[in-house]
Amino acid sequence: MTHRRLIMSERITAIAGASILLALVLASYYYAVQTGLMGLRYVPSPESPDFTAENVTLTDFSPEGGPTTRLVAAHVAHFSDERMRAENALFVTLDPAKLQTTLRADEAWSNDGMETVELEGNVEYTRAAGPAEPDLYFRTDRLRGWLDTYRFDTTAPVFMRRGNDVTEAEEGMVYDNIARTVELRKRVHTVLQPQNFHSSTLER
Amino acid sequence: LSTDRDQQIEVHADRFNGDEVQQTAVYAGNVVVDQGSMNITGAKLELSVTPKGYRKAVITGSPARFKQQRDPKTKGIDEWMHAEANCITYDEERDTVTLEGAARISRTENGVRKDQSSGERIVYNLRYARSTIEGGTTDGKKNRVSTIIAPRTKEAAEPRNQGARLSPATNLTAPK
Numbered sequence: 001m002t003h004r005r006l007i008m009s010e011r012i013t014a015i016a017g018a019s020i021l022l023a024l025v026l027a028s029y030y031y032a033v034q035t036g037l038m039g040l041r042y043v044p045s046p047e048s049p050d051f052t053a054e055n056v057t058l059t060d061f062s063p064e065g066g067p068t069t070r071l072v073a074a075h076v077a078h079f080s081d082e083r084m085r086a087e088n089a090l091f092v093t094l095d096p097a098k099l100q101t102t103l104r105a106d107e108a109w110s111n112d113g114m115e116t117v118e119l120e121g122n123v124e125y126t127r128a129a130g131p132a133e134p135d136l137y138f139r140t141d142r143l144r145g146w147l148d149t150y151r152f153d154t155t156a157p158v159f160m161r162r163g164n165d166v167t168e169a170e171e172g173m174v175y176d177n178i179a180r181t182v183e184l185r186k187r188v189h190t191v192l193q194p195q196n197f198h199s200s201t202l203e204r
Numbered sequence: 205l206s207t208d209r210d211q212q213i214e215v216h217a218d219r220f221n222g223d224e225v226q227q228t229a230v231y232a233g234n235v236v237v238d239q240g241s242m243n244i245t246g247a248k249l250e251l252s253v254t255p256k257g258y259r260k261a262v263i264t265g266s267p268a269r270f271k272q273q274r275d276p277k278t279k280g281i282d283e284w285m286h287a288e289a290n291c292i293t294y295d296e297e298r299d300t301v302t303l304e305g306a307a308r309i310s311r312t313e314n315g316v317r318k319d320q321s322s323g324e325r326i327v328y329n330l331r332y333a334r335s336t337i338e339g340g341t342t343d344g345k346k347n348r349v350s351t352i353i354a355p356r357t358k359e360a361a362e363p364r365n366q367g368a369r370l371s372p373a374t375n376l377t378a379p380k
Contacts, residue, residue, distance in 0.1 A: 133224050162222075169220065180224035188220040188231065192213040192251075192259065194239075 049077035049085075056086075059094075067094040069147075073108075084110045089119075100128045101177065103145065119143045125152070127177070134163025140173070150177035158184060164193040205273050206331070208240030209299065213259070215249065228252045235263060237294075241273035242330075244292060258297035268292045270301055274311075274333060284312045287328065299330045309335055321351040 058071040073086035089108040093101045106121030123143045129135040138160040145152045155172040160182070169184035176182075218233025231249040246265030253259055267288040274283040290305030303309065303326040310320035323337040337351070 167220065182220075182222040184220040184222075186218060188215075188217045190213075190215040190220070190229075190231075192215070194210050194212060 048079075050080045052077045062095075066096070069093050069095075082111075082113045084114065091117075099130045101150075102126045103143075105143070114147060117145045117147060119145065123154075125175075129163075133180075137161045138173070138175070151175070152177075160184070166191045205241045206275050208242045208272065208330075209296070211240035213237065213239045215251075217249065226252075235265075237261060237263065242270070243272070244268065244270045244294065246292065254297060256297060258295075260296065261294040263292045263294075264290060266290065267306065270303070272330065282314050285328070285333070286310050286312060287326070289326070301328045301330060302326070303328070307337075309337075319351070 053076045054074070056071070056073045056076045059067050060069040062068045070092045071086065072090045072092070074088040075086070077085045079085075086108045087106070089105055091103040091108075103119070103123075103125050105119035105123045107119070109118040109120075110116065111118070120142045122139075123141065124139050125137070125143070127136040138158055140154050140158045141156040143152050143154045143156075151174070153172070153174045157171070158169045158173045160167045160169075160173075167184065167188065167190040169186060169188045171186035173185070174183045214237070215231055216234070216236045217231035219231070221230045221232075222228075229251040231251070232247070235246050235249040237244040237249060244261070244263050246263035246268035248264050250262045251259060252262075267290055270285075270287040270292050272285050274285060276283070287301065287303050287307070287309040289303035289307035291303075293302040293304070294300075295302070305324070306322075307324065307326040308320065308322040309326050309328060311318050321335060321337050325338040327336045328334070
């Protein structure tokens with residue numbers, strides 16, 4: 001009697017498991033049929049880009065056809081909300097009428113269609129020497145820039161070299177390349193070379 | 205010291221504003237300027253470059269202070285020039301320091317003040333250590349300058365060209 005009851009309960013268990021499996025298969029098939037591919041739409045998330053590119057060189061041209069700026073990056077990702085991210089980014093101005101400037105960083109973000117850029121990691125800015133002014137170089141950890149007005153600011157420590165003279169500031173800088181002014185804040189230390197100094201011995 | 209002008213100029217301050225178009229650099233807040241033994245302190249420093257490329261530094265303060273060691277002339281005497289004024293101008297080309305507004309300049313030997321002059325405007329030549337003092341005018345009336353020259357001590361007063369002082373030998377034996 002016990003033996004027969006045991007066999008019956010096993011049979012019931014097997015039948016129940018198979019029924020559940022069958023129900024799952026039928027439900028999946030039903031949903032698969034209902035979901036038309038036509039309606040499928042990619043909903044971008046802030047984290048996932050809508051296009052990416054490797055080893056990029058983007059060159060901007062003036063209305064007259066001359067190159068004005070160039071962006072070189074190892075990796076670029078663009079997001080649907082107009083944000084753009086570049087790794088190992090190098091930004092160069094090519095306008096022959098102006099002193100060439102370069103801006104380099106480990107990572108660059110633009111959150112508003114390249115109106116402003118946020119640079120992070122080994123940020124270096126250089127400007128070539130001009131007829132009346134020496135070359136300019138500065139280095140910091142992060143920098144925010146307005147590419148249309150060429151204005152940059154940071155709250156991080158800054159190392160700046162202008163010609164032979166070197167200046168360090170502990171808490172930030174505002175640099176305006178159009179007005180040609182620079183403001184440094186907190187514990188500023190400058191070393192000016194004497195008149196008879198030869199620039200070959202200088203630290204970069 | 206005469207070697208000061210070949211040394212680097214170091215500037216410390218709280219803030220800095222540079223203007224490449226005007227070719228000026230303004231340091232503000234606890235400004236300290238060092239070049240060799242020369243030291244200038246003040247509240248604000250305006251550094252500019254002359255067309256010939258020489259620097260000109262204008263330091264204002266209440267007061268702005270200046271000090272510089274003189275080339276040693278007498279062994280064992282550490283000679284310094286000290287000065288203070290509302291405005292100190294260092295002209296690298298002419299190698300002069302101009303003191304304006306309650307200007308006072310003094311000379312010390314081993315920390316002891318020897319000579320002192322005061323007036324409205326003092327021009328001190330760093331190369332020749334020569335001062336020109338002007339009293340200035342107040343309400344059209346000319347002010348006077350004042351100078352205090354410390355008396356020379358007896359040893360220092362002796363004429364220099366006397367040469368070494370001789371004294372009889374004490375340990376020579378009689379000739380054989």
